[in-house]
Each structure stands twice: as structure tokens, then as C-alpha cells.
Amino acid sequence: MNIVNALQKKRDDFIKIRDIALQQEELLTGDNVDEYISLWEKREQIRNEIEADQKKYRSDFDKTTKREREIAASINREISEAIESIMDVDKRVEALARDKREGYLTGITGLKKGRTAVKSYGNRQGQVNPRFIKTTG
Numbered sequence: 001m002n003i004v005n006a007l008q009k010k011r012d013d014f015i016k017i018r019d020i021a022l023q024q025e026e027l028l029t030g031d032n033v034d035e036y037i038s039l040w041e042k043r044e045q046i047r048n049e050i051e052a053d054q055k056k057y058r059s060d061f062d063k064t065t066k067r068e069r070e071i072a073a074s075i076n077r078e079i080s081e082a083i084e085s086i087m088d089v090d091k092r093v094e095a096l097a098r099d100k101r102e103g104y105l106t107g108i109t110g111l112k113k114g115r116t117a118v119k120s121y122g123n124r125q126g127q128v129n130p131r132f133i134k135t136t137g
Contacts, residue, residue: 003064006057007075013050014082017043021089028096 020043027036064072
């Protein structure tokens with residue numbers, strides 16, 4: 001595989017990651033956390049492939065022709081655009097996850113307060129009998 005093919009594969013892999021990031025955003029918006037996590041694992045696999053390919057083909061860049069370097073520069077621009085797009089989506093996903101986390105924490109805090117309030121009514125010792133105490137005369 002020459003450097004151009006390696007870079008095209010790298011570009012395609014980053015585009016796959018971008019598409020996965022967009023799917024993750026949709027899943028997190030819809031509270032599908034399990035599917036969100038499974039996509040994260042796919043994303044990590046692709047990222048590991050990119051790193052392995054980069055190590056494998058790094059030395060081939062020195063053996064390229066001028067024409068291949070021009071094509072490589074163009075593909076590198078496309079890769080940069082894909083990475084920027086991934087970063088934008090990740091920022092939105094991070095903000096969405098933070099908002100969801102805050103919502104969950106608020107809900108949990110409300111449940112704790114509710115349980116505390118209910119417990120304060122329920123733990124009395126023995127039966128309570130109403131009594132009338134005459135205060136005048």
C-alpha cells in the first residue's frame with residue numbers, strides 16, 4: 001500500500017469516527033446510553049487502527065514522488081476537516097452529557113430528600129393516642 005492509499009484509508013476512518021460521533025449525539029439526546037457506550041467502543045477500535053496504520057506507513061512518506069505528496073497534502077486537508085468536525089460534535093456531546101448528568105444528580109437529590117421526609121413520619125415509638133387536655137377552669 002502506498003502513502004496515498006494509506007492516507008485515503010486514514011481519511012475514511014476519520015469520516016467513520018465522525019459518523020459514529022453524530023450517532024452518539026443522537027443516542028445521548030434520546031437517553032440511549034447503552035448504545036452510546038457500544039459506539040464508543042467501535043470508535044476506539046477505529047482509532048487504534050488509525051494509530052497502527054500510521055506507525056506502519058510513516059517511513060513510506062520519504063519514498064513518495066512529488067505528485068504523491070501533492071495528493072497527500074490534499075488528503076491531509078480532508079483529514080483535518082474531518083477531525084475538526086469530530087471535535088465540534090464531541091464538544092456538543094460533552095455539553096449534552098454534562099447537562100444529563102446534572103439532571104440525574106438533581107433527580108437523585110430530590111429522591112433522597114423525599115425519602116428523608118417520608119422517614120420522618122414513619123418511625124414513631126408505639127401507638128400515639130390523641131388526648132384532650134383541659135386548660136381552663
